Amino acid sequence: MPKTSYSMPVVGSTGKTGSWRTFDPVIDYDSCIKCRTCWLYCPEASIDIDEEGYPRIDLDYCKGCGICAQVCPKKCIEMVRGEVAREGGDA
């Protein structure tokens, strides 16, 4: 045991925040220009960049705020009322 109590850094420190989401971000990969703007502004850090440079959204943690859709210069992210959340069973 350490002498003082401390917290460990983990992903999902307060659980899967994806259950908060009402609208799911859906990316149109055909018009995506890999500019990383959504990745930069995402407050949740739930967007990862894959090997090809495209953004991939981690729906386990995405809270569905819609900032990515709003900042996208090509407007290729659409917020769709969620089916993904409902499949999780807690929407």
Add this chain to the structure above:
Amino acid sequence: MAVRLKDMLKREPILSSGHRMCAGCAAPTVVKLMGMALRGPTIVCEATGCLEVATTIYPFTAWKIPWIHVAFENAAAVASGVVEAINAMRDKGRYKDEQVDVIAIGGDGGTFDIGFGALSGALERGHKFVYMVYDNGAYQNTGIQRSGGTFPGQETTTSWAGKVEPGKRQRKKPLAEIVAAHKIPYVATVDPYHYRDFITKFRKALEADGPAFIHAFSPCPRGWRSDTSKSIELAKLAVETGLHPLYEVIDGKEWIMSGPSKRLKELRPVDEYFKTQGQFKHLFKPEWAEFRAWIQEEVLKDWEELKRKCGVS
């Protein structure tokens, strides 16, 4: 600058996903941009506030870097203690790292009001650390009470708007100017939309020889009654309307207006900013038209004064 901005922009976020900040809150984006500007080992001291409460729920934390939680009022005092402890340990040969940066973070309540004494003291003693305030305009964490950082006309749960009152009547405390009056090496105002400006300034603050202060604007969809997706746009709008002008102050005397503010030919009317948020909607009632005009007048006066200080015509 040895590290290019382009490379900094590819750094991994220092805050992991799955924290409890509200959807659409800009504070995690502010922290992410701050993380991109870091230059090595860093210790963060954080005052109580939304960011602290929501990211570190024992026994877990979303922070990937060393982080201390301190009380509401003493983030700056603890940060100065950390700086001096490291110096003392280094003198005794008990500390290996060449250079460690210390950052203190507070919300607007913890900085403008409660922690102001500790902040002022730490700046006067001249410890080498960076203090960043993320300013969301009220005590959003405890239920949206007004603070020194609240704009005039803003409705909060302790400055209700109604038939008699138009929300908060007083001006916003000009904190960056007050801090600059301490003649510290570096003071800057930033916002998350202009990320290049943000990262460059934060890096300058870390490299400053003495205390530095960063005033970051951070929209709060919950307290401001705004759309969660609009947070970043609101940060941009606050700069364009002159409510949060971007500038730097070096050694308390050299005022420099930053690109995004300097490039504005003229300010947009504050009404455009007020229309986007529920907390200002009462200002559009006929009885408060005069009050709204007063706010606009004050903003323009402040803007002219800032331009004069920065030598911009």
